[in-house]
Amino acid sequence: MTRELTQYQILRELEPVAEANLNRHLSMAKEWHPHDYVPWEQGRNFAAMGGEDWDPSQSRLSEVAKIAMVTNLLTEDNLPSYHREIAENFSQDGAWGTWVGRWTAEENRHGIVIRDYLVVTRGVDPVALEQARMIHMTNGVQSPENWGGFLENVAYVTFQELATRVSHRNTGRVCDDPIADRMLQRIAADENLHMIFYRTLCGAGLDLVPDQALEAITKVLTHFVMPGHGMPNFRRNGVIMAKHGIYDLRQHLEDVVAPVLKNWNVFERNDFGPRGERAREELAAYLERLTQDVAKFEEQRDRMLAREAARRELQTV
Numbered sequence: 001m002t003r004e005l006t007q008y009q010i011l012r013e014l015e016p017v018a019e020a021n022l023n024r025h026l027s028m029a030k031e032w033h034p035h036d037y038v039p040w041e042q043g044r045n046f047a048a049m050g051g052e053d054w055d056p057s058q059s060r061l062s063e064v065a066k067i068a069m070v071t072n073l074l075t076e077d078n079l080p081s082y083h084r085e086i087a088e089n090f091s092q093d094g095a096w097g098t099w100v101g102r103w104t105a106e107e108n109r110h111g112i113v114i115r116d117y118l119v120v121t122r123g124v125d126p127v128a129l130e131q132a133r134m135i136h137m138t139n140g141v142q143s144p145e146n147w148g149g150f151l152e153n154v155a156y157v158t159f160q161e162l163a164t165r166v167s168h169r170n171t172g173r174v175c176d177d178p179i180a181d182r183m184l185q186r187i188a189a190d191e192n193l194h195m196i197f198y199r200t201l202c203g204a205g206l207d208l209v210p211d212q213a214l215e216a217i218t219k220v221l222t223h224f225v226m227p228g229h230g231m232p233n234f235r236r237n238g239v240i241m242a243k244h245g246i247y248d249l250r251q252h253l254e255d256v257v258a259p260v261l262k263n264w265n266v267f268e269r270n271d272f273g274p275r276g277e278r279a280r281e282e283l284a285a286y287l288e289r290l291t292q293d294v295a296k297f298e299e300q301r302d303r304m305l306a307r308e309a310a311r312r313e314l315q316t317v
């Protein structure tokens with residue numbers, strides 16, 4: 001028989017693990033400063049200060065790089081919403097409270113440095129960026145229905161931190177600018193440490209209340225949406241990012257979902273009761289569907305890229 005614990009009991013039981021991992025995080029996290037990652041000598045005034053306003057010809061980023069940068073930045077900008085979710089579902093006392101504050105402060109750097117880079121290098125239209133930020137932050141994060149509680153939140157942020165790590169790293173590659181690449185690698189390293197904290201805490205939750213935790217993990221994965229869900233043009237931009245390998249279904253399955261489930265030994269454990277076993281079956285069926293969807297998506301993508309290449313060839317004839 002596995003135990004059923006309340007949210008409060010789970011947080012109290014896991015507090016020593018939170019404290020040990022907060023200390024581990026603080027010993028691993030490197031201090032870094034956003035201003036060290038921005039090429040300030042490329043900056044100049046806009047029209048309101050006697051200079052020139054943004055024009056598309058000023059950007060050295062490809063369309064794909066622009067879309068990926070803006071998507072990643074708007075995602076980081078919505079930090080107040082994520083903070084609210086985490087602060088409401090984790091305790092604000094002791095090690096939990098310290099973690100929530102520290103994590104929020106670290107995340108804030110990501111939005112600061114990406115915006116500084118984009119404005120200084122004139123990589124994207126700063127007016128359109130500001131308009132999109134206003135819309136996205138006003139809407140806030142929209143959690144799926146019946147979503148909530150510590151276990152679902154810690155499971156979600158485990159996958160979300162790893163997903164943003166992949167997205168930042170691959171965005172760095174398509175920017176074709178070593179400065180942007182270095183900046184996004186720096187951010188990706190932070191996201192990895194965040195993922196490790198949440199993955200460890202969620203793993204400790206699985207050990208403590210296996211059935212409850214696996215139900216939460218299964219619910220989160222089967223309803224997973226990227227944190228930027230709901231921002232202007234998210235669907236269209238998500239398709240473009242997937243098409244260009246910045247964040248696609250195979251990466252979601254192989255680089256995000258599978259390694260985390262393996263780390264938790266989800267399919268080798270023998271501590272589940274009937275509820276946990278049911279969740280595990282549901283999870284296995286979901287992974288099967290996802291594997292088929294990966295193959296389908298890649299076939300479509302190959303066809304689309306081949307059509308585009310043929311069209312380009314026709315145009316050059």
Ligand SMILES: [Fe+2]
Pocket residue numbers: 076107110164191
């Ligand atoms: Fe971040």
Ligand SMILES: [Fe+2]
Pocket residue numbers: 107161190191194195
């Ligand atoms: Fe993060």
